[in-house]
Amino acid sequence: MSSTPDVVSRDTSSIISPPLPDPLPAFDRPLKLGILASGNGSNMEAIAQAIRSGQLQAQIQVVIYNNPQAYVARRAQRWDIPSVLLNHRNFASREALDEQIIQTLQAYEVDWVIMAGWMRRVTEVLIGAFPQRVLNIHPSLLPSFPGIRAAEQALKAGAKVAGCTVHYVELEVDSGPIVMQAAVPVLPGDTADTLQARIQQQEHRIYPAAIALAAVPPP
Numbered sequence: 215m216s217s218t219p220d221v222v223s224r225d226t227s228s229i230i231s232p233p234l235p236d237p238l239p240a241f242d243r244p245l246k247l248g249i250l251a252s253g254n255g256s257n258m259e260a261i262a263q264a265i266r267s268g269q270l271q272a273q274i275q276v277v278i279y280n281n282p283q284a285y286v287a288r289r290a291q292r293w294d295i296p297s298v299l300l301n302h303r304n305f306a307s308r309e310a311l312d313e314q315i316i317q318t319l320q321a322y323e324v325d326w327v328i329m330a331g332w333m334r335r336v337t338e339v340l341i342g343a344f345p346q347r348v349l350n351i352h353p354s355l356l357p358s359f360p361g362i363r364a365a366e367q368a369l370k371a372g373a374k375v376a377g378c379t380v381h382y383v384e385l386e387v388d389s390g391p392i393v394m395q396a397a398v399p400v401l402p403g404d405t406a407d408t409l410q411a412r413i414q415q416q417e418h419r420i421y422p423a424a425i426a427l428a429a430v431p432p433p
């Protein structure tokens with residue numbers, strides 16, 4: 215007797231991410247980026263690497279971080295990128311923090327605000343100061359699984375496909391028009407950590423490309 219064909223294959227590794235434009239768009243002058251990060255900073259470093267390799271025509275003018283322990287500060291130092299600590303605990307309101315962020319970004323002549331693991335809600339103060347120029351990356355295929363612990367949310371829901379999204383920032387957390395997404399399979403035996411690691415590989419691949427695509431002037 216022939217065995218039943220495995221019509222619902224568990225091997226979803228053929229799910230692919232979109233091929234990226236190669237080369238990425240070029241600009242009259244390098245994009246001036248300001249990175250907002252609260253933690254590890256691997257996306258910041260992926261962007262720095264894409265710049266160094268010539269893939270992304272940009273400069274990181276400054277890294278702003280809000281948590282004194284954030285490893286991103288060490289990474290910035292290694293890359294010789296100025297970093298500024300703006301500890302949210304020292305500000306009376308979210309708006310007051312955003313005002314100081316804006317002043318810092320302006321002092322470093324930033325054109326594009328790149329949130330890369332920034333764990334604070336932003337207000338209309340920041341969004342209004344950089345209209346259509348604030349991007350965020352989130353470790354899910356938005357609009358599914360906004361908020362914290364997205365990989366864990368995906369596992370709990372039994373999702374078979376996970377991924378990451380680069381989007382313009384709007385007031386509601388993890389909302390706003392999508393610039394780029396990449397998908398990864400959820401594999402049997404995945405934990406939140408193994409899935410998050412797989413998602414992060416794609417984050418590092420798409421964030422530099424999404425920045426370049428977002429910065430292309432509309433026709």
Ligand code: GRF
Pocket residue numbers: 251253254255256257258330331332351352353378414417
């Ligand atoms: C990423 O997974 C990003 O999607 C989310 O926070 C994480 C930051 O990672 N917003 P890292 O600090 O860039 O390593």
